[in-house]
Amino acid sequence: MARMKFYCDAERCIECNGCVTACKNENEVPWGVNRRRVVTIKDGVPGERSLSVACMHCSDAPCAAVCPVDCFYTTEDGVVLHDKDICIGCGYCFYACPFGAPQFPADGAFATRGKMDKCTFCAGGPKADNSAEEYRKYGSNRLAEGKLPLCAEMCSTKALLAGDADVLSEIYRKRIVYRAASSLQRGVSYQDATLRSPSGLTGRASSNE
Amino acid sequence: MIGDFIDGPLWYLSLTVFLLGVVWRLVAILRVGVAPDFSTARHGGAGGALRTLFTRSLPRRPVFTRGKVQLIAGYMFHLGLFALLFLAQPHVEFISERITGFGWVTLPHWGFILAAEVAFAGLLLLLLYRLMNPVTRLISDTGDYTASLLVFLVMLSGCLALAQAYEGLRLLHLLLAELLLIYFPFSTLMHAFTFAISRGYTGAAMARKGVNA
C-alpha cells in the first residue's frame, strides 16, 4: 500500500501559516495545541528559510519505541497514530520525537499534561468509526474519504506536499531539475550582488520564447 | 454495573449513613447534658467557648518542645487535608454538583498538588509516630488504625486518579471515600465534629470560673 509522507519544500515555504490554521480548521484543535507549526531559521537574514513541521509519520517511529504503554501503531498507509484511551500523557514521545510533534493540552505543571495530541495525517483515530467521539479526540479522517491532509492540500505555494512517498518524490524531483538550472545560471545574490547573469545579451532578451 | 452502584446508590447510602450517624452521635453527646454550675459566673460562657476553640488550635509551647514532629505533622496533615477536601477543584465541582448546588473558589492545580503533598507527608509521619511511640502504640486500637488506613487509602487513590482520565480510578477513589463516610460516625474520626463541643465546653466552663483556657 501507499506510504504516506509529508514533504515541505523550503524553497517555496513562505511561513504563511496556512497549514497551521488549516489543521485547526479541519480538526478543531484547541488553543495551545498545534499539530503543525512553521519553523523559520535564519529569521530576518539572508538564507532565511521556513519549514512546516508536524508528525512525519516515521517508518520506525521513535515515539512508538519509547511509549511506556505502547499506544502507537502504524496504519497500512504508513501513518503513525496513537490511541488516546491508552496514552497516559507521560511525555516520553515528546522527548524522543526529532520534530517536536507531540503536543500536550495542559499546562504541564506537575506533569499533568493530558493525553498527547499530534498530527494524524488526517486519518482519524484507532476506531476509525467516523464518530463524533473520534472526531473530538483525533480530528477528521480525510484519508477515509479519499482526501489528503488539509494542511498540505491548502498550502498557499504548494510547498507542503502530502501523499504517497513515490509521487511526492517525483514532484520534488521535477522541481529540483528546474532549480538546478536556475542556480547554475544565476545563483543567489541578496545584498552582495553578484553579476552572474549570463553575459553577452544586449538588451533584447528571451521575450519571445 | 458495579461502577453504577458505586456512583449511585452506594454514594447516597454512604452519605445518608454519614449524615444520620453524625447527627445521632452529636445528639447523643449533647443529650448527656451538663452538670449544673451553681457558682457565680465571672464571665459569660459563650465568649470563652469561642476563644478556647481558637486558642486550642494554636500550638502551645509545652507541646511544641515535647514533640515537634507530631505537632508539625499534625498541622500538615489537617491543613493539607482541609485544603484538599474543600478547595481542590474536582472536589468543589463534585460537592457543587452533588450536594450544595453551588461552588466556590478553588485552588490552582499546583496548590492542589502542594496540599496533597503536605497532607500525605503529615499522615504518613503521624501514622509512623503512632506505631513507633510506645505510648501512642499502647493506646491505639483497631479503630484508630482502620480510620488512618481508610483516610490514607482515600488519599492515595485520589492521587492515583489525578490525571482524571480513567473512570476506574475515579470509582476506586469514590468507593473508598464512601467506605470512609460510612465508617466515619462510628469512629474517632468524629473528632472532626466533637472537638468543637469539647473545647467549647471546656472554654465555657473555664470562662465562668474566670480562667483563660
Next chain:
Amino acid sequence: MKLKKRSNEAKPQQLVPGNALTRREFLRSSGLMAGGTALGLGLHPAMMCRADATTSEPGTAQQIRTICTHCSVGCGIIAEVHNGVWTGQEPAFDHPFCRGAHCAKGASVREHGHGERRLKYPTKLVDGKWVRISWDEAINEVGDQLLKIRESSGPDSVYWLGSAKHNNEQAYLFRKLAAVWGTNNVDHQARICHSTTVAGVANTWGYGAMTNSYNDIHNSKSILIIGGNPAEAHPVSLQHVFKAKEENNAPLIVIDPRFTRTAAHANHYLRLRPGTDVPLIWGMLWHVFKNGWEDKEFISQRVYGMEEVKQEVMKWTPDEVERVTGVPENQVFAATKAMADNRPGTFIWCMGGTQHTIGNNNTRAYCAFQLALGNMGVAGGGTNIFRGHDNVQGATDFGVLSHTLPGYYGLAEGAWKHWAKVWDLDYDWLVARFDKESRPGEFFGEEGGTDKITNPMTLMGIPVSRWIDGVLEEKTNIAQRDNVKAMIFWGHAPNSQTRGVEMKKAMEQLETLIIIDPYPTASAVMHDRTDGVYLLPAATQFETYGSVTASNRSLQWRDRVIAPLFESLPDHTIMYKLAKKLGIEQELCKHIKVENDEPLIEDITREFNRGMWTIGYTGQSPERLKKHQQNWGTFDYTSLKAEGGPCDGDFYGMPWPCWGSAEMGHPGTPNLYDTSMPVAEGGLTFRARFGVERNGVNLLAEGSWSKGSEIRDGYPEFTAELLKKLGWWDDLTAEEQQSAEGKNWKTDLSGGIQRVAIKHGCAPFGNAKARTVVWTFPDPVPIHREPLYTSRRDLVEKYPTYEDRKSFYRLPTRYASIQAKDYSQEYPIILTSGRLVEYEGGGDETRSNPWLAELQQEMFVEMHPRDANNAGVKDGDDVWLEGPEGSRVKVKAMVTRRVGEGVAFMPFHFAGQFQGRDLRDKYPAGADPYVLGEACNTAMTYGYDSVTQMQETKASLCKISKA
C-alpha cells in the same frame, strides 16, 4: 449527576472560546453507522471505511462555492454546510486563481461560522455602557440623528465611510446611497491603500488597475517586487511567482526597506531607505538608458514623454542614487540587468510604494520603468499591482470615493447626468439633495480653479484619510458649510489610519458615531465617549451573496454559505432600512426589487451593468457570473481562458473591461493594453484619455494597433460623431442609433457604440500612447521629494516637499511647513509599517479568530540590533515608541536584522490598546477580540499624497526607549 469526567482536551486558556459548533457531527454519525456494521462482517476496517466514505459521504452535506474575504487574490472556497451549519472547508483544487491553496487567513475562514466574538445585536452607548436595542430602534435613532444634522449643518456634515469588504452590489448601492443623500463625503479604504496607484496608473495609460493577473505571472521572465510583501499580504500569489521563478528561471528581485519573507526567496534583494522609490527606479532607468536597454520601438509607437523622463533620470547617477537611497551601484545594476535581460518582466508593487506624500510619483515612475523596457501590454509583463482587500478593486470601481462616481465618471455635471439617467432619477431632484446654501470658507474653491462658488455636488469630498480634519479643522477653513458631525463607519477599521491621538479627539467631537460592522472595531472603544455611539451588527460576506472583483479585475460570484448569524443583517439590507428611514428608499431602489427590506442583489448587478461603460462592467451579468463560478474548473491556470465547456472562450470572471452588453458575450480582458489579441477576444490598446495632441506632439499611437483592428494606427475614443465619420454609423441598429445619438462610448446606454467599435477590431476608448508626463499633476514628471518627517536633513534642500495647500479636497493641507522643522535629532529612527500574514487590515476580524490570534499574540516593533543596543533595549522588552507629533505606543521590541539600521517597523493590524492603556473592558461584552495591542498608526504622523490625499504610513520618524 456525575462527577464531571475531565476530558483531556486542552483546558483552553482564558482567551479561548468554549465549545464551538461541532463540525460534521451529523455526517459522522450518519455516515459511519455503515462502517460499524461492515466491521462486523469481518472486512478489513480500512478498506471498508474508504469504500463506505465514497458511497455515503455526499447527499446530506451541501457544497457551496464562495470566495475568500481576506485579500484581493480571490481564492475560491468550497464550504461544506450541513443543516445550515458550516461544517467543513475543502480546497477548491480547480479554482483558477488558487488551485485550492490558502494562507493562514483563507484556511481559517470557516471560523466565521463560529463567530464567537461577533457583534450579536444592535447596541448603543448610554452613559458609558453598551445597551442592547432592537433594529427598529437603532435605525430610527440613527436616522433621526442624521436628519437632524442634515437640517442644521447640511448633508455634507454626515460622512459615509464605506468599505472594500462590501461586495460589488453593496459598494455600488452604498455610493448611490451617499449620492441620493446628497454628499460627496463618501470614501473607503482604497483611499489609503492604492489611490495613488489608481491616480498614477490611470493617468499613464487609462485605467487604474492591475494590468495583468496573478496567473499571468507564469509567463514572466523576470519579476520585480517593490514595496510589497506578498508572502505575507498575498501569500497565494507567490504560488504564481514561484512557478515563474522555477519554471521560467525568472529572477525575482525584491526592493524593500525590510528583508521581508518575500525577500527571503528573492534572487536579488535591494534594501532602500523608506520613501526613496523614485530615485531608485530612476537609478535603474539610468542604467537602462546608459546601456541602451530601452525598447525603442515600443517607446516610439506607444509612449509619450519618455524624453522628459530621460532628462530627469539622467540626474540620478549611481552616486546620487546611493547617496539618497542607500543602495550601491552594483546592486542597482544587477537588478536592472536582470530585468533588461529577461523580458517580459512583471513589476509588482504594493503599499510600500503608494503610501507616501509622493505616492503618485512613485507609481508613475514604476510605470515609466515598465514602458521603457517595453513590458506593457504583453503577457508576462505589466504592472501587477496587488490590491489589498478582497473587493477593494470593486469598491474603487464603484466609486466609493469622494472624487468620483461609479465607473470613474468623475463628479462633473455630465457624470451626474449619466448616472441620473441610469438610475432613472430626475437630475434636478438629485441636485436638490445637495447643499445649496453652502457657506464656503474663505479658501473655498478647488485649487487651481476659480474662487467662484462651486456646487458641492461637483466638488471632491473629504477623503477618509482626512475625515478627522473635517471634524477638527476650523469651520472657516473647510470648503463646505459645516464640519463633519456624524461618522458612519461601515466596515472600516480606524486603526488603519494615521494620527490616532487626533482621531480620538475627532471621534469625541462628533455628534454621532455609527459603526456598522460584523465586529466592534477600534471605533467602538478608542474614544472616551459615553453616548451617541451606535454599533450595528452587519453580516459577513459569507452570510450574503454577490459579486466581488479580484485584483486582476475578474469578477467572481459568491454564494451564501450560511444565514446571517445572531441578529446581524446583510449590508444592503441595512442600507435599505436606513434609506427608508431617511425617506429616500424609492430613489435608491427604483428598479431594484426589494423583499423584506432586502434589495435583490441580481437587480443591483443588472443596474450597474447598465451604467458602467467606462471600465466595461457591463458584460458581467449575474447569469454569466454564476456560470463562471459553477464552471471555474474549466479555465486555464495560466491564461484564465475557458477551453470548452459552458464558458468556452471567456476569461475567468470576465476581467473588466468586459465590453458591451452581456448579450455581446465579450470574454473580458485578461491583460490590459495587449495588442496581440483582437479587442473582441480580450485585446486592447492604451486608452486615448488625454487628448489627441499636446504641444503639437501626437498623443495617439503610431504604428501600433490591436490585432484585427480596421484602423491601422492610433485613433481617438469613439463617439457618435466618429462612427459617422468612419461610416460605421449604420452598423448600429435603429434603437441603438436613437440611444447613441450625441453620446460617446461611455454614455451610450445601449452599448451600440462599443459594439460597433469592437466589431471593427477597435478599442472603444481609442488607441493612444501611454504618457509618462502627467501635465495635470503637481509633478508632471515624477521627481523625488523627501518625506515630511525625514531623517536626511541634508537632502531636504535639494529635494524639498510641496508648498502647503490652502484647499485640497476641501481641506488645508500641510507640506513644507512640517518639513521645515528638523525632528531628526530627537526622533532619529525611521518608522515604517506593514502587514502580517495572520491578520488583515485593522485586524478586528482576524484577531477575533482564535486560530489566527494564537499565532500573533503581541504587538511588536522590529528594530535593528544597533538601534536596540543604542536604546538599551533587548529582544522582548517593552518599549515606548514615540512619533514626532508626540503620540506614543507601548509595544514589545523584536530585535532583528530584518530591518536596516535606523529603521523600525510595526505591523498595523493591532488595536485595543491606546498609548499604554488597555481598552478591553470597553468592548461590548463578548465582542472583544482575543488579541489586543497598540495600533501602530497611533504613532504615525501627518502627511498626504499631493494628488489623492493618500496618507503617509511608510516613512515617518520615531524614537524608541525602554518602557
Next chain:
Amino acid sequence: MYRPVSGTAILRLLQLLIVLALVVAGNLSAQTQAEGIQLPNPGTDLWREVRQRAQPATPGPTSPMRQAPGIDLWSEVQQTNPVPAGNTQVKSVDSGMLINPVGDQWRRFRMEMLVPYGGYVLGGALLLTLAFYLIRGRVPIHAGPSDKRLLRYTVYERMIHWFIAAIFLFLALTGLTMLFGRSLLIPLLGPEAFSLLASASKEGHNLFGPLFLLALALIFFRFVRRNIYQRGDLAWLLRGGGVIGSKHVPSNFFNMGEKSMFWMLVLVGGVTALSGIILVFPILGLGRELMALSHVAHGVTAMAMMVVIVGHIYIGSIGMEGALEGMATGYCDLNWAREHHDWWAEQCEQNGEVVSVEEAAGTEGFAQGAPKHAPLGETGK
C-alpha cells in the same frame, strides 16, 4: 517545598552522569555517530531518495547546487551543530527547534540501555541476594541473644526511616511499572488495564517524588554526623565487611557499609529526586534536552539505588539476626551490638547505658525525649 532548581550545579552533575551513560551508549551507536545526529527517519525514505537525486553529478563545495539555499535544508539543519534555532509563531517548548538533537540519543539510552540492562542489573541483584542467602544463610548473633539491650534508634529516627522506606518502595514499584510494564505487564493485563495502572503509577510517582526529597532531607540532617567516615572504615572495607573471611570487623555506630549506603542515598538519591522534580515540571521553559538529561540521570541513579536497597533490605531483615530489631523497637541486643558495632557497644557499656529487656520495654516511652547515648562519630579505640 520545591526549591527552584539551581541551574548550573545540577546541570553539571547531570552532565557528568549523562557523559558516563553516553560513553557506554556511544559504543553501541558508534557507527551512527559519525553521520551526525542520526534521524530515525532521515526522512522517511522519501528524503533519502530525494536527496540522492538532488545530489549534483559532481558534488563539491563549488557546485552551484549547493548554493541554492534550502534545497537540502533538512540535511543542513541536521548536520549543523548546534542545531540552529528557528523562530515560529507557535509558542511552546522548543517549538523553534527543527530537529531535537538529543531525542534519538535519549531513545537509545532508554530502550537499548536502561530497559534491558536495568532489568538485568536489578534482576541480577535479586538473584545474587537470593544466592547469597542460600549460600551464606542468615548471619546469626554468634553469642546468642542476650537479655541486655542498647538504645539504638529514637522514635523520631525510626519514624523518618520508615517514612523514607515507605516512600521509596512506592516510588520504586510505580517507577518499575512504567519502565518495565510495557514488556512485562501488558501481556498479562492487556493494554487498557495496563494503561490505567500506568497512569495511576505515573500520578502516584509524580506526587510522591517530592516527598522523597523531604524524607531525604530529614534523614540527612539526623544521621549525617554518625556517617562521617572515620579511621577503621577503610579496614572494614578492605575486609569486605566481614564477608571475606569469617572474622568480624570492628566498627562504630554505623559501619563502613552503612555509611556508604547513607552517602549513596544522599548523593545518588538526591540526584534522583532533583532530576525527578525537573521531570515533573515539563513546561517551565525547560527544553527537551534538559528533560532528556534529567531522565537519564533519574533512570541511572534510581536503578543504582534500587540495587543497593535490595541489599540493604536483605541485610536489615532476613539477612542478619537482630538487625531489624533496632529499627523496629529502637533497642538492639547487646550481643548483636558487640558483634557488629563493637566500638559503639563498648562505649555504651562504659557509659552505663546498657538496659535490661524489661527496662527496654518499660523505658521505651521516654527514649524519644533525650537519648541517653551519644552516638557521635567519635573515633573508636
